[in-house]
Amino acid sequence: MNIPTLLLVVLFPPSSLLYLEVPSMSAAAKTTNDSAPTSTARRVAWHIPASQVAQRTLNPIRQIVDHMKIAPNKDKEMISLSIGDPTIYGNFDIDEFANEAMIKYTIPTAPLTANDVIIGSGASDALNICITGLCDSGTNILLPRPGFPLYETLATSKGIEVRYYNLLVDLGHLESLVDDKTSCILVNNPSNPCGSVYTRPHLEQILALCARHHLPVISDEIYDGLPFAGNVFHPIASLTDEVPVLAVGGIAKQYCVPGWRVGWILIHDRNDVLKEVCDVTIAFRSISRFRLRDGALPEILHNTPQKFYDDTLAQFNAFEVLLHFYDPIYLHIKKNAKISQEMVSKIPGLRVVVGINVGEFKDIKSDIEFTEKLVAEESVMCLPGQCFKYPNFFRIVITPPADRLEEAYQRMTEFCARHHVDGIGVKGMVGNGESVF
CATH class of the missing domain: 3.40.640.10 (Type I PLP-dependent aspartate aminotransferase-like (Major domain))
Structure with missing residues (x-):
């Protein structure tokens, strides 16, 4: 389901997350100062005072x-008062x-x-x-x-x-x-x-x-x-x-x-x-x-035994877990990543790698508005990218059970269909399957 306005990135350590991007960034959404400074003088020596x-x-x-x-007297026991x-x-x-x-x-x-x-x-x-x-x-x-x-x-x-x-x-x-x-x-x-x-x-x-x-x-x-x-x-x-x-x-x-x-x-x-x-x-x-x-x-x-480090990395690291292919944690995350990639890539308005293209929605102007309405209408909660100072992205965690992910993406498909500027139905929501996987 190509959600034609979102970007999808699979991450494991530090956290097993997917990122969905909304490429358009409104002026109102910009809360950071990332323009060139008006004063360009810099430090000219290593002098760093305390604040x-x-x-x-x-x-x-x-x-x-x-x-x-x-320096207490070594011959007498110290008594602190x-x-x-x-x-x-x-x-x-x-x-x-x-x-x-x-x-x-x-x-x-x-x-x-x-x-x-x-x-x-x-x-x-x-x-x-x-x-x-x-x-x-x-x-x-x-x-x-x-x-x-x-x-x-x-x-x-x-x-x-x-x-x-x-x-x-x-x-x-x-x-x-x-x-x-x-x-x-x-x-x-x-x-x-x-x-x-x-x-x-x-x-x-x-x-x-x-x-x-x-x-x-x-x-x-x-x-x-x-x-x-x-x-x-x-x-x-x-x-x-x-x-x-x-x-x-x-x-x-x-x-x-x-x-x-x-x-x-x-x-x-x-x-x-x-x-x-x-x-x-x-x-x-x-x-x-x-x-x-x-x-x-x-x-x-x-x-700490080396086995602890090895086992911990194996649970997070897909490459390490390939050595233990039947590890249930690896299979779970791999399956969920595949489900996420395949289903999101078919939802109009989203794509993998993503961006919520807010221009494709008739009444959604930002990642915050997208996630708010998604919760209100479909009870699917994602984290807006503005939490990480990256407007028009949102984050998906892929650790829930596979059937719950599939249900969530189906709801997301129906949500995007309702709000799409062209008013397309769910049956018409077939994306191009673009992927970074």
Whole structure:
């Protein structure tokens, strides 16, 4: 059923999703600033101050105690009358063994010390620390589009202007967005929601741009352990000696424990460009971490059997699962992808690769309106592309049972027939079967 106005892309890791595109983008749907900046002056040296928020955020106790020279008498047992908490709280002085576990987990080409590791309450908290430390209200941050919506949430809540660059990274477009108020560039590799994994040469091109304009990188690498077979993940920090990188990761995705809320920032700053930023962030790093989870990190990171990684990848990775062809999860996803491709490709108004061609509908002007009406009339829920800053796309998850997918696409066919500008019936809805598969 060619839904002649939609684009279909099959993704597995990071998530098993299909994307349907609506190519037309109305002016009203554009909510991002992706035009060239009016001021084109750029940084001319590696001087990156901490944000005003970070500088204003002070914890008097920590500011004093953390800088005190305390050396107890070795011959007498320590008696602390300073605080009443029976255990240590917050991010200061995390357990040495947890720090060591993180250091060993990092890449040999970009070695770290204990002071280069910040453990937060999940990768989301780690991202918040990075953005808060680097960006001020009135500055701007460059984000990928399509991209994870939390980036914009964190930035705009602090009065930071968001500028989106196109994926795969359009280097010319990215560079056109840089001006004297650009604080940093956020790179998400592997990408969520698109699943792309950047090649080494492409990452090196991004780093060269950052070096020219003296911009640090926030690198969201939460999916680093889940690339397709045949794709190689390159930590961006391993490819530069000059550009400072704040690499964000966590255990939620690769280890399948999102509720544990363990994330981290690995500070790759070989030239101490971010020293001021790191020095002043201690006050707002004292967040709700759980030391029992931190204590489990060495075991998780270094003693997890290889079979766990292999089995996890096999469930997501179609190429890996080909070695175990009768794996029910693989067969389920393969069947659902085939159903989605075949049925969507026959619906007038949609095509594979998609775009909702809103010009083919008499009363639908955007992806949001399409999904709202689809729910109201057919009780089929899809996620509008505007959630990912990509208007006139929508997302379909292909993990439901095959019979439910078939029913959903049949309803979608009837929906598109009713709203098609030519008023064609369901029987007339035969598309050209264009496909990217």
